[in-house]
Amino acid sequence: MMKTSLYITLLFGLSATHLYAKPPQQKPTPKATLEVQKSAALPAHLTTRLAWRKFPQPKYKNEDLNQQNRAAIVRIYADETGKISQATIQESTGLKKLDDALLQAVRTAEIQPTYVEDTAVPTIGFQSFNLRFQDNQHEDCQFDFQSKQWLAQQQQQKVQFKYRSQPQLNLSAEDLKNHSRKLKFQFKVNKHGEVKRVKLTQGSGQYALDQQVLAAVKAAQVDVPRQFWLYKKSKLKDEIYFDLNTCDAQEQS
Template identity: 40%
Template sequence: MKYALSFALLTCLPCIAVTTYAEPSQKLPAHQIQVAAAHLTTRIEWQKFPQLNYNNHDLKDSPRSAVVKVQSDEQGQIRSAHIQDSTGLQALDTMLLNAVKASRVKPHISNGMTVPIIGYQVFNFKLTTDAEDLCQYPFASKQWQSQQKEKQTDFKYLSQPILTIDPDDLTTRARTVKFKIHTDKQHRIDEVKILKSSGISTIDQALIHELKGTKIATKRLAKTLWLYKPSSFKDEMQFKTDFCTS
């Protein structure tokens, strides 16, 4: 009896094995991963323009320029920066690369998707000019001019900063800077981001330096006066070639 049962089980094992082997294996669904190609540009739009403080000693008493190759991810974070054309000074190149790596670019949008960027940015470094040779350039942004004409605006500057500009920076053509300001709880400008550079770093830096600390006024509803909400606004300013020479 035991023998017969064992024999019956043995004769069924091949059937079980065959049945198991014959079942089709389950396959996981295939997922297609789309990897967008990087956008190549020679006109980088910056969310946070590289901030570099330097003096004549850093330039070894000679004007300098450089071209930096920049690679970012889809969010605008700088992933790598390399000197394409050197300033001729290793220490200055290093300072420049550190400033670029701490900045952010505006992501490029293609077919509704943000894609990485590979771009090139030119930087010019000029020697500091004696104070008596500098030009006092009144702040006259697009927003400022609108409020002077009593047009309705989202915010108002409560004072007019005076920028110190080197006249040589405006000899070739007019320069335009697009920027975004951010205010603190006291409605003072505590951050200035360059969205589109003038192409001259000293002009950009003069604008940033003089705007910081300036107070603005914004429209608030009576029922929300007790709430604090950080404010950010965009503006732009053109620097004319004939202002400092007239």
């Protein structure tokens, strides 16, 4: 009888120990640990040409330039996802109000993430800004996204693909540096119509202008006919022309 009681007590003790034992902590997988170690070990990527996902759009008026052209260089630090975490003035416009406007615009912008050995790393880069004082009739002339495909789409013409909505773009004659500009580009989309890769095939001659257009395309969504995927597995192409002469037409109207 004593042996039986001892056996039952032992079983109860083992069950209680199992019931109240602290559950084992789940360790991170070796792959996740390795990725964190690799990202932490790799230094920030330094570049003088940033690839923008969302280009800075500084807000200022022509009179803020105080009757002359202004230029500045902003030093930018972005994290692994492309979000701007730090922005400082490397070379000033000479006007604090303008410098602050540039910094505010940069902090709300985003760059394309940088990868080293298939691992996303922080990016340190520099972006120059050239703000031209407008003393002519083109001061208030604005340009939006009026590409060849978009115009054909609006005219109900047969097109290779359709933008779901007009890509967001707001340029001035100042951005064109008082010259008409033309760009050609091609891009790929996934099955959801999201733009995944954009390549410039003909630049405008103005790097900042090119980056603003590419950023607008990257944020766009398109619809592609099913037969295009079946028989024409190539890149989508488009082009856009900014005609400064349209500013003169606007002034006369």
